[in-house]
Amino acid sequence: MDIKSQSYAVEVEDLTVAYDAKPVLWDIDLKIPKGKLMAVVGPNGAGKTTLIKAMLGLLTPVSGAVRFINGRDGIHRLKNRIGYVPQSGSVDWDFPATVLDVVLMGCYGKLGWIKRPRKADVELARKTLQKVGMEEYASRQISQLSGGQQQRVFLARALVQQAEVYFMDEPFKGVDAQTEKAIVLLLKELKEQGKTVVVVHHDLQTVADYFDWVTLINLRVVASGPVGEVFHEDNLKKTYRSTGTLLRSAM
């Protein structure tokens, strides 16, 4: 099937997810058009990470379905075309692997640990490390990097995968201004390549600059659509309810 001819990258239908029988996402319906940079916005505990994990098939929903590329493919048939940058700090890197090894994992998935990388893959991995400003750390143990540096390596790993749809959980969390700029440039580059990127994002002030599509969520989807249409005070109020101070600073 030609992935490029389809208009939706991801479709979520009636998705309900619970932890210990307590629903944290309720009846989620979502269509993410192909080629969009989409922010997922909502207060702490709104279910943003849970939504991403459920879309990736890392959590089993109580009900509902997630379909990729206009409903034709499930996640398991598409795994090389889906890239995931988990939240920094959520992965235990306390095992022996260099930065270059970790980036090469993006080329091979699980096979990376047993298969010898091809020269072209190593070149691509090094070039991508350069892009995220980490080339001089290629031989460093991943456990010996700061959180922000690990975040850059995660991004490089996702980029070498050359996926169609990317999910990034708070890629800007705890990074300095220079790294933030580098990530924004990468997002724009992915968009230019026609990729779809779904990003959990907390900084309301940068939503309109960095993204063209937004989903506002708090247990349910409050609104989802073009930033210019749905990212307004009314919807933000509904999403954040009592957090008026945060709201005022964003508008």
Ligand SMILES: Nc1ncnc2c1ncn2[C@@H]1O[C@H](COP(=O)(O)OP(=O)(O)OP(=O)(O)O)[C@@H](O)[C@H]1O
């Ligand atoms: N493994 C788990 N077991 C039980 N409850 C969980 C688990 N993970 C998350 N939760 C709960 O589910 C709800 C949604 O959590 P989630 O991490 O998806 O929110 P979030 O919007 O990503 O929050 P944040 O902005 O703080 O990262 C929260 O109430 C959280 O306490």
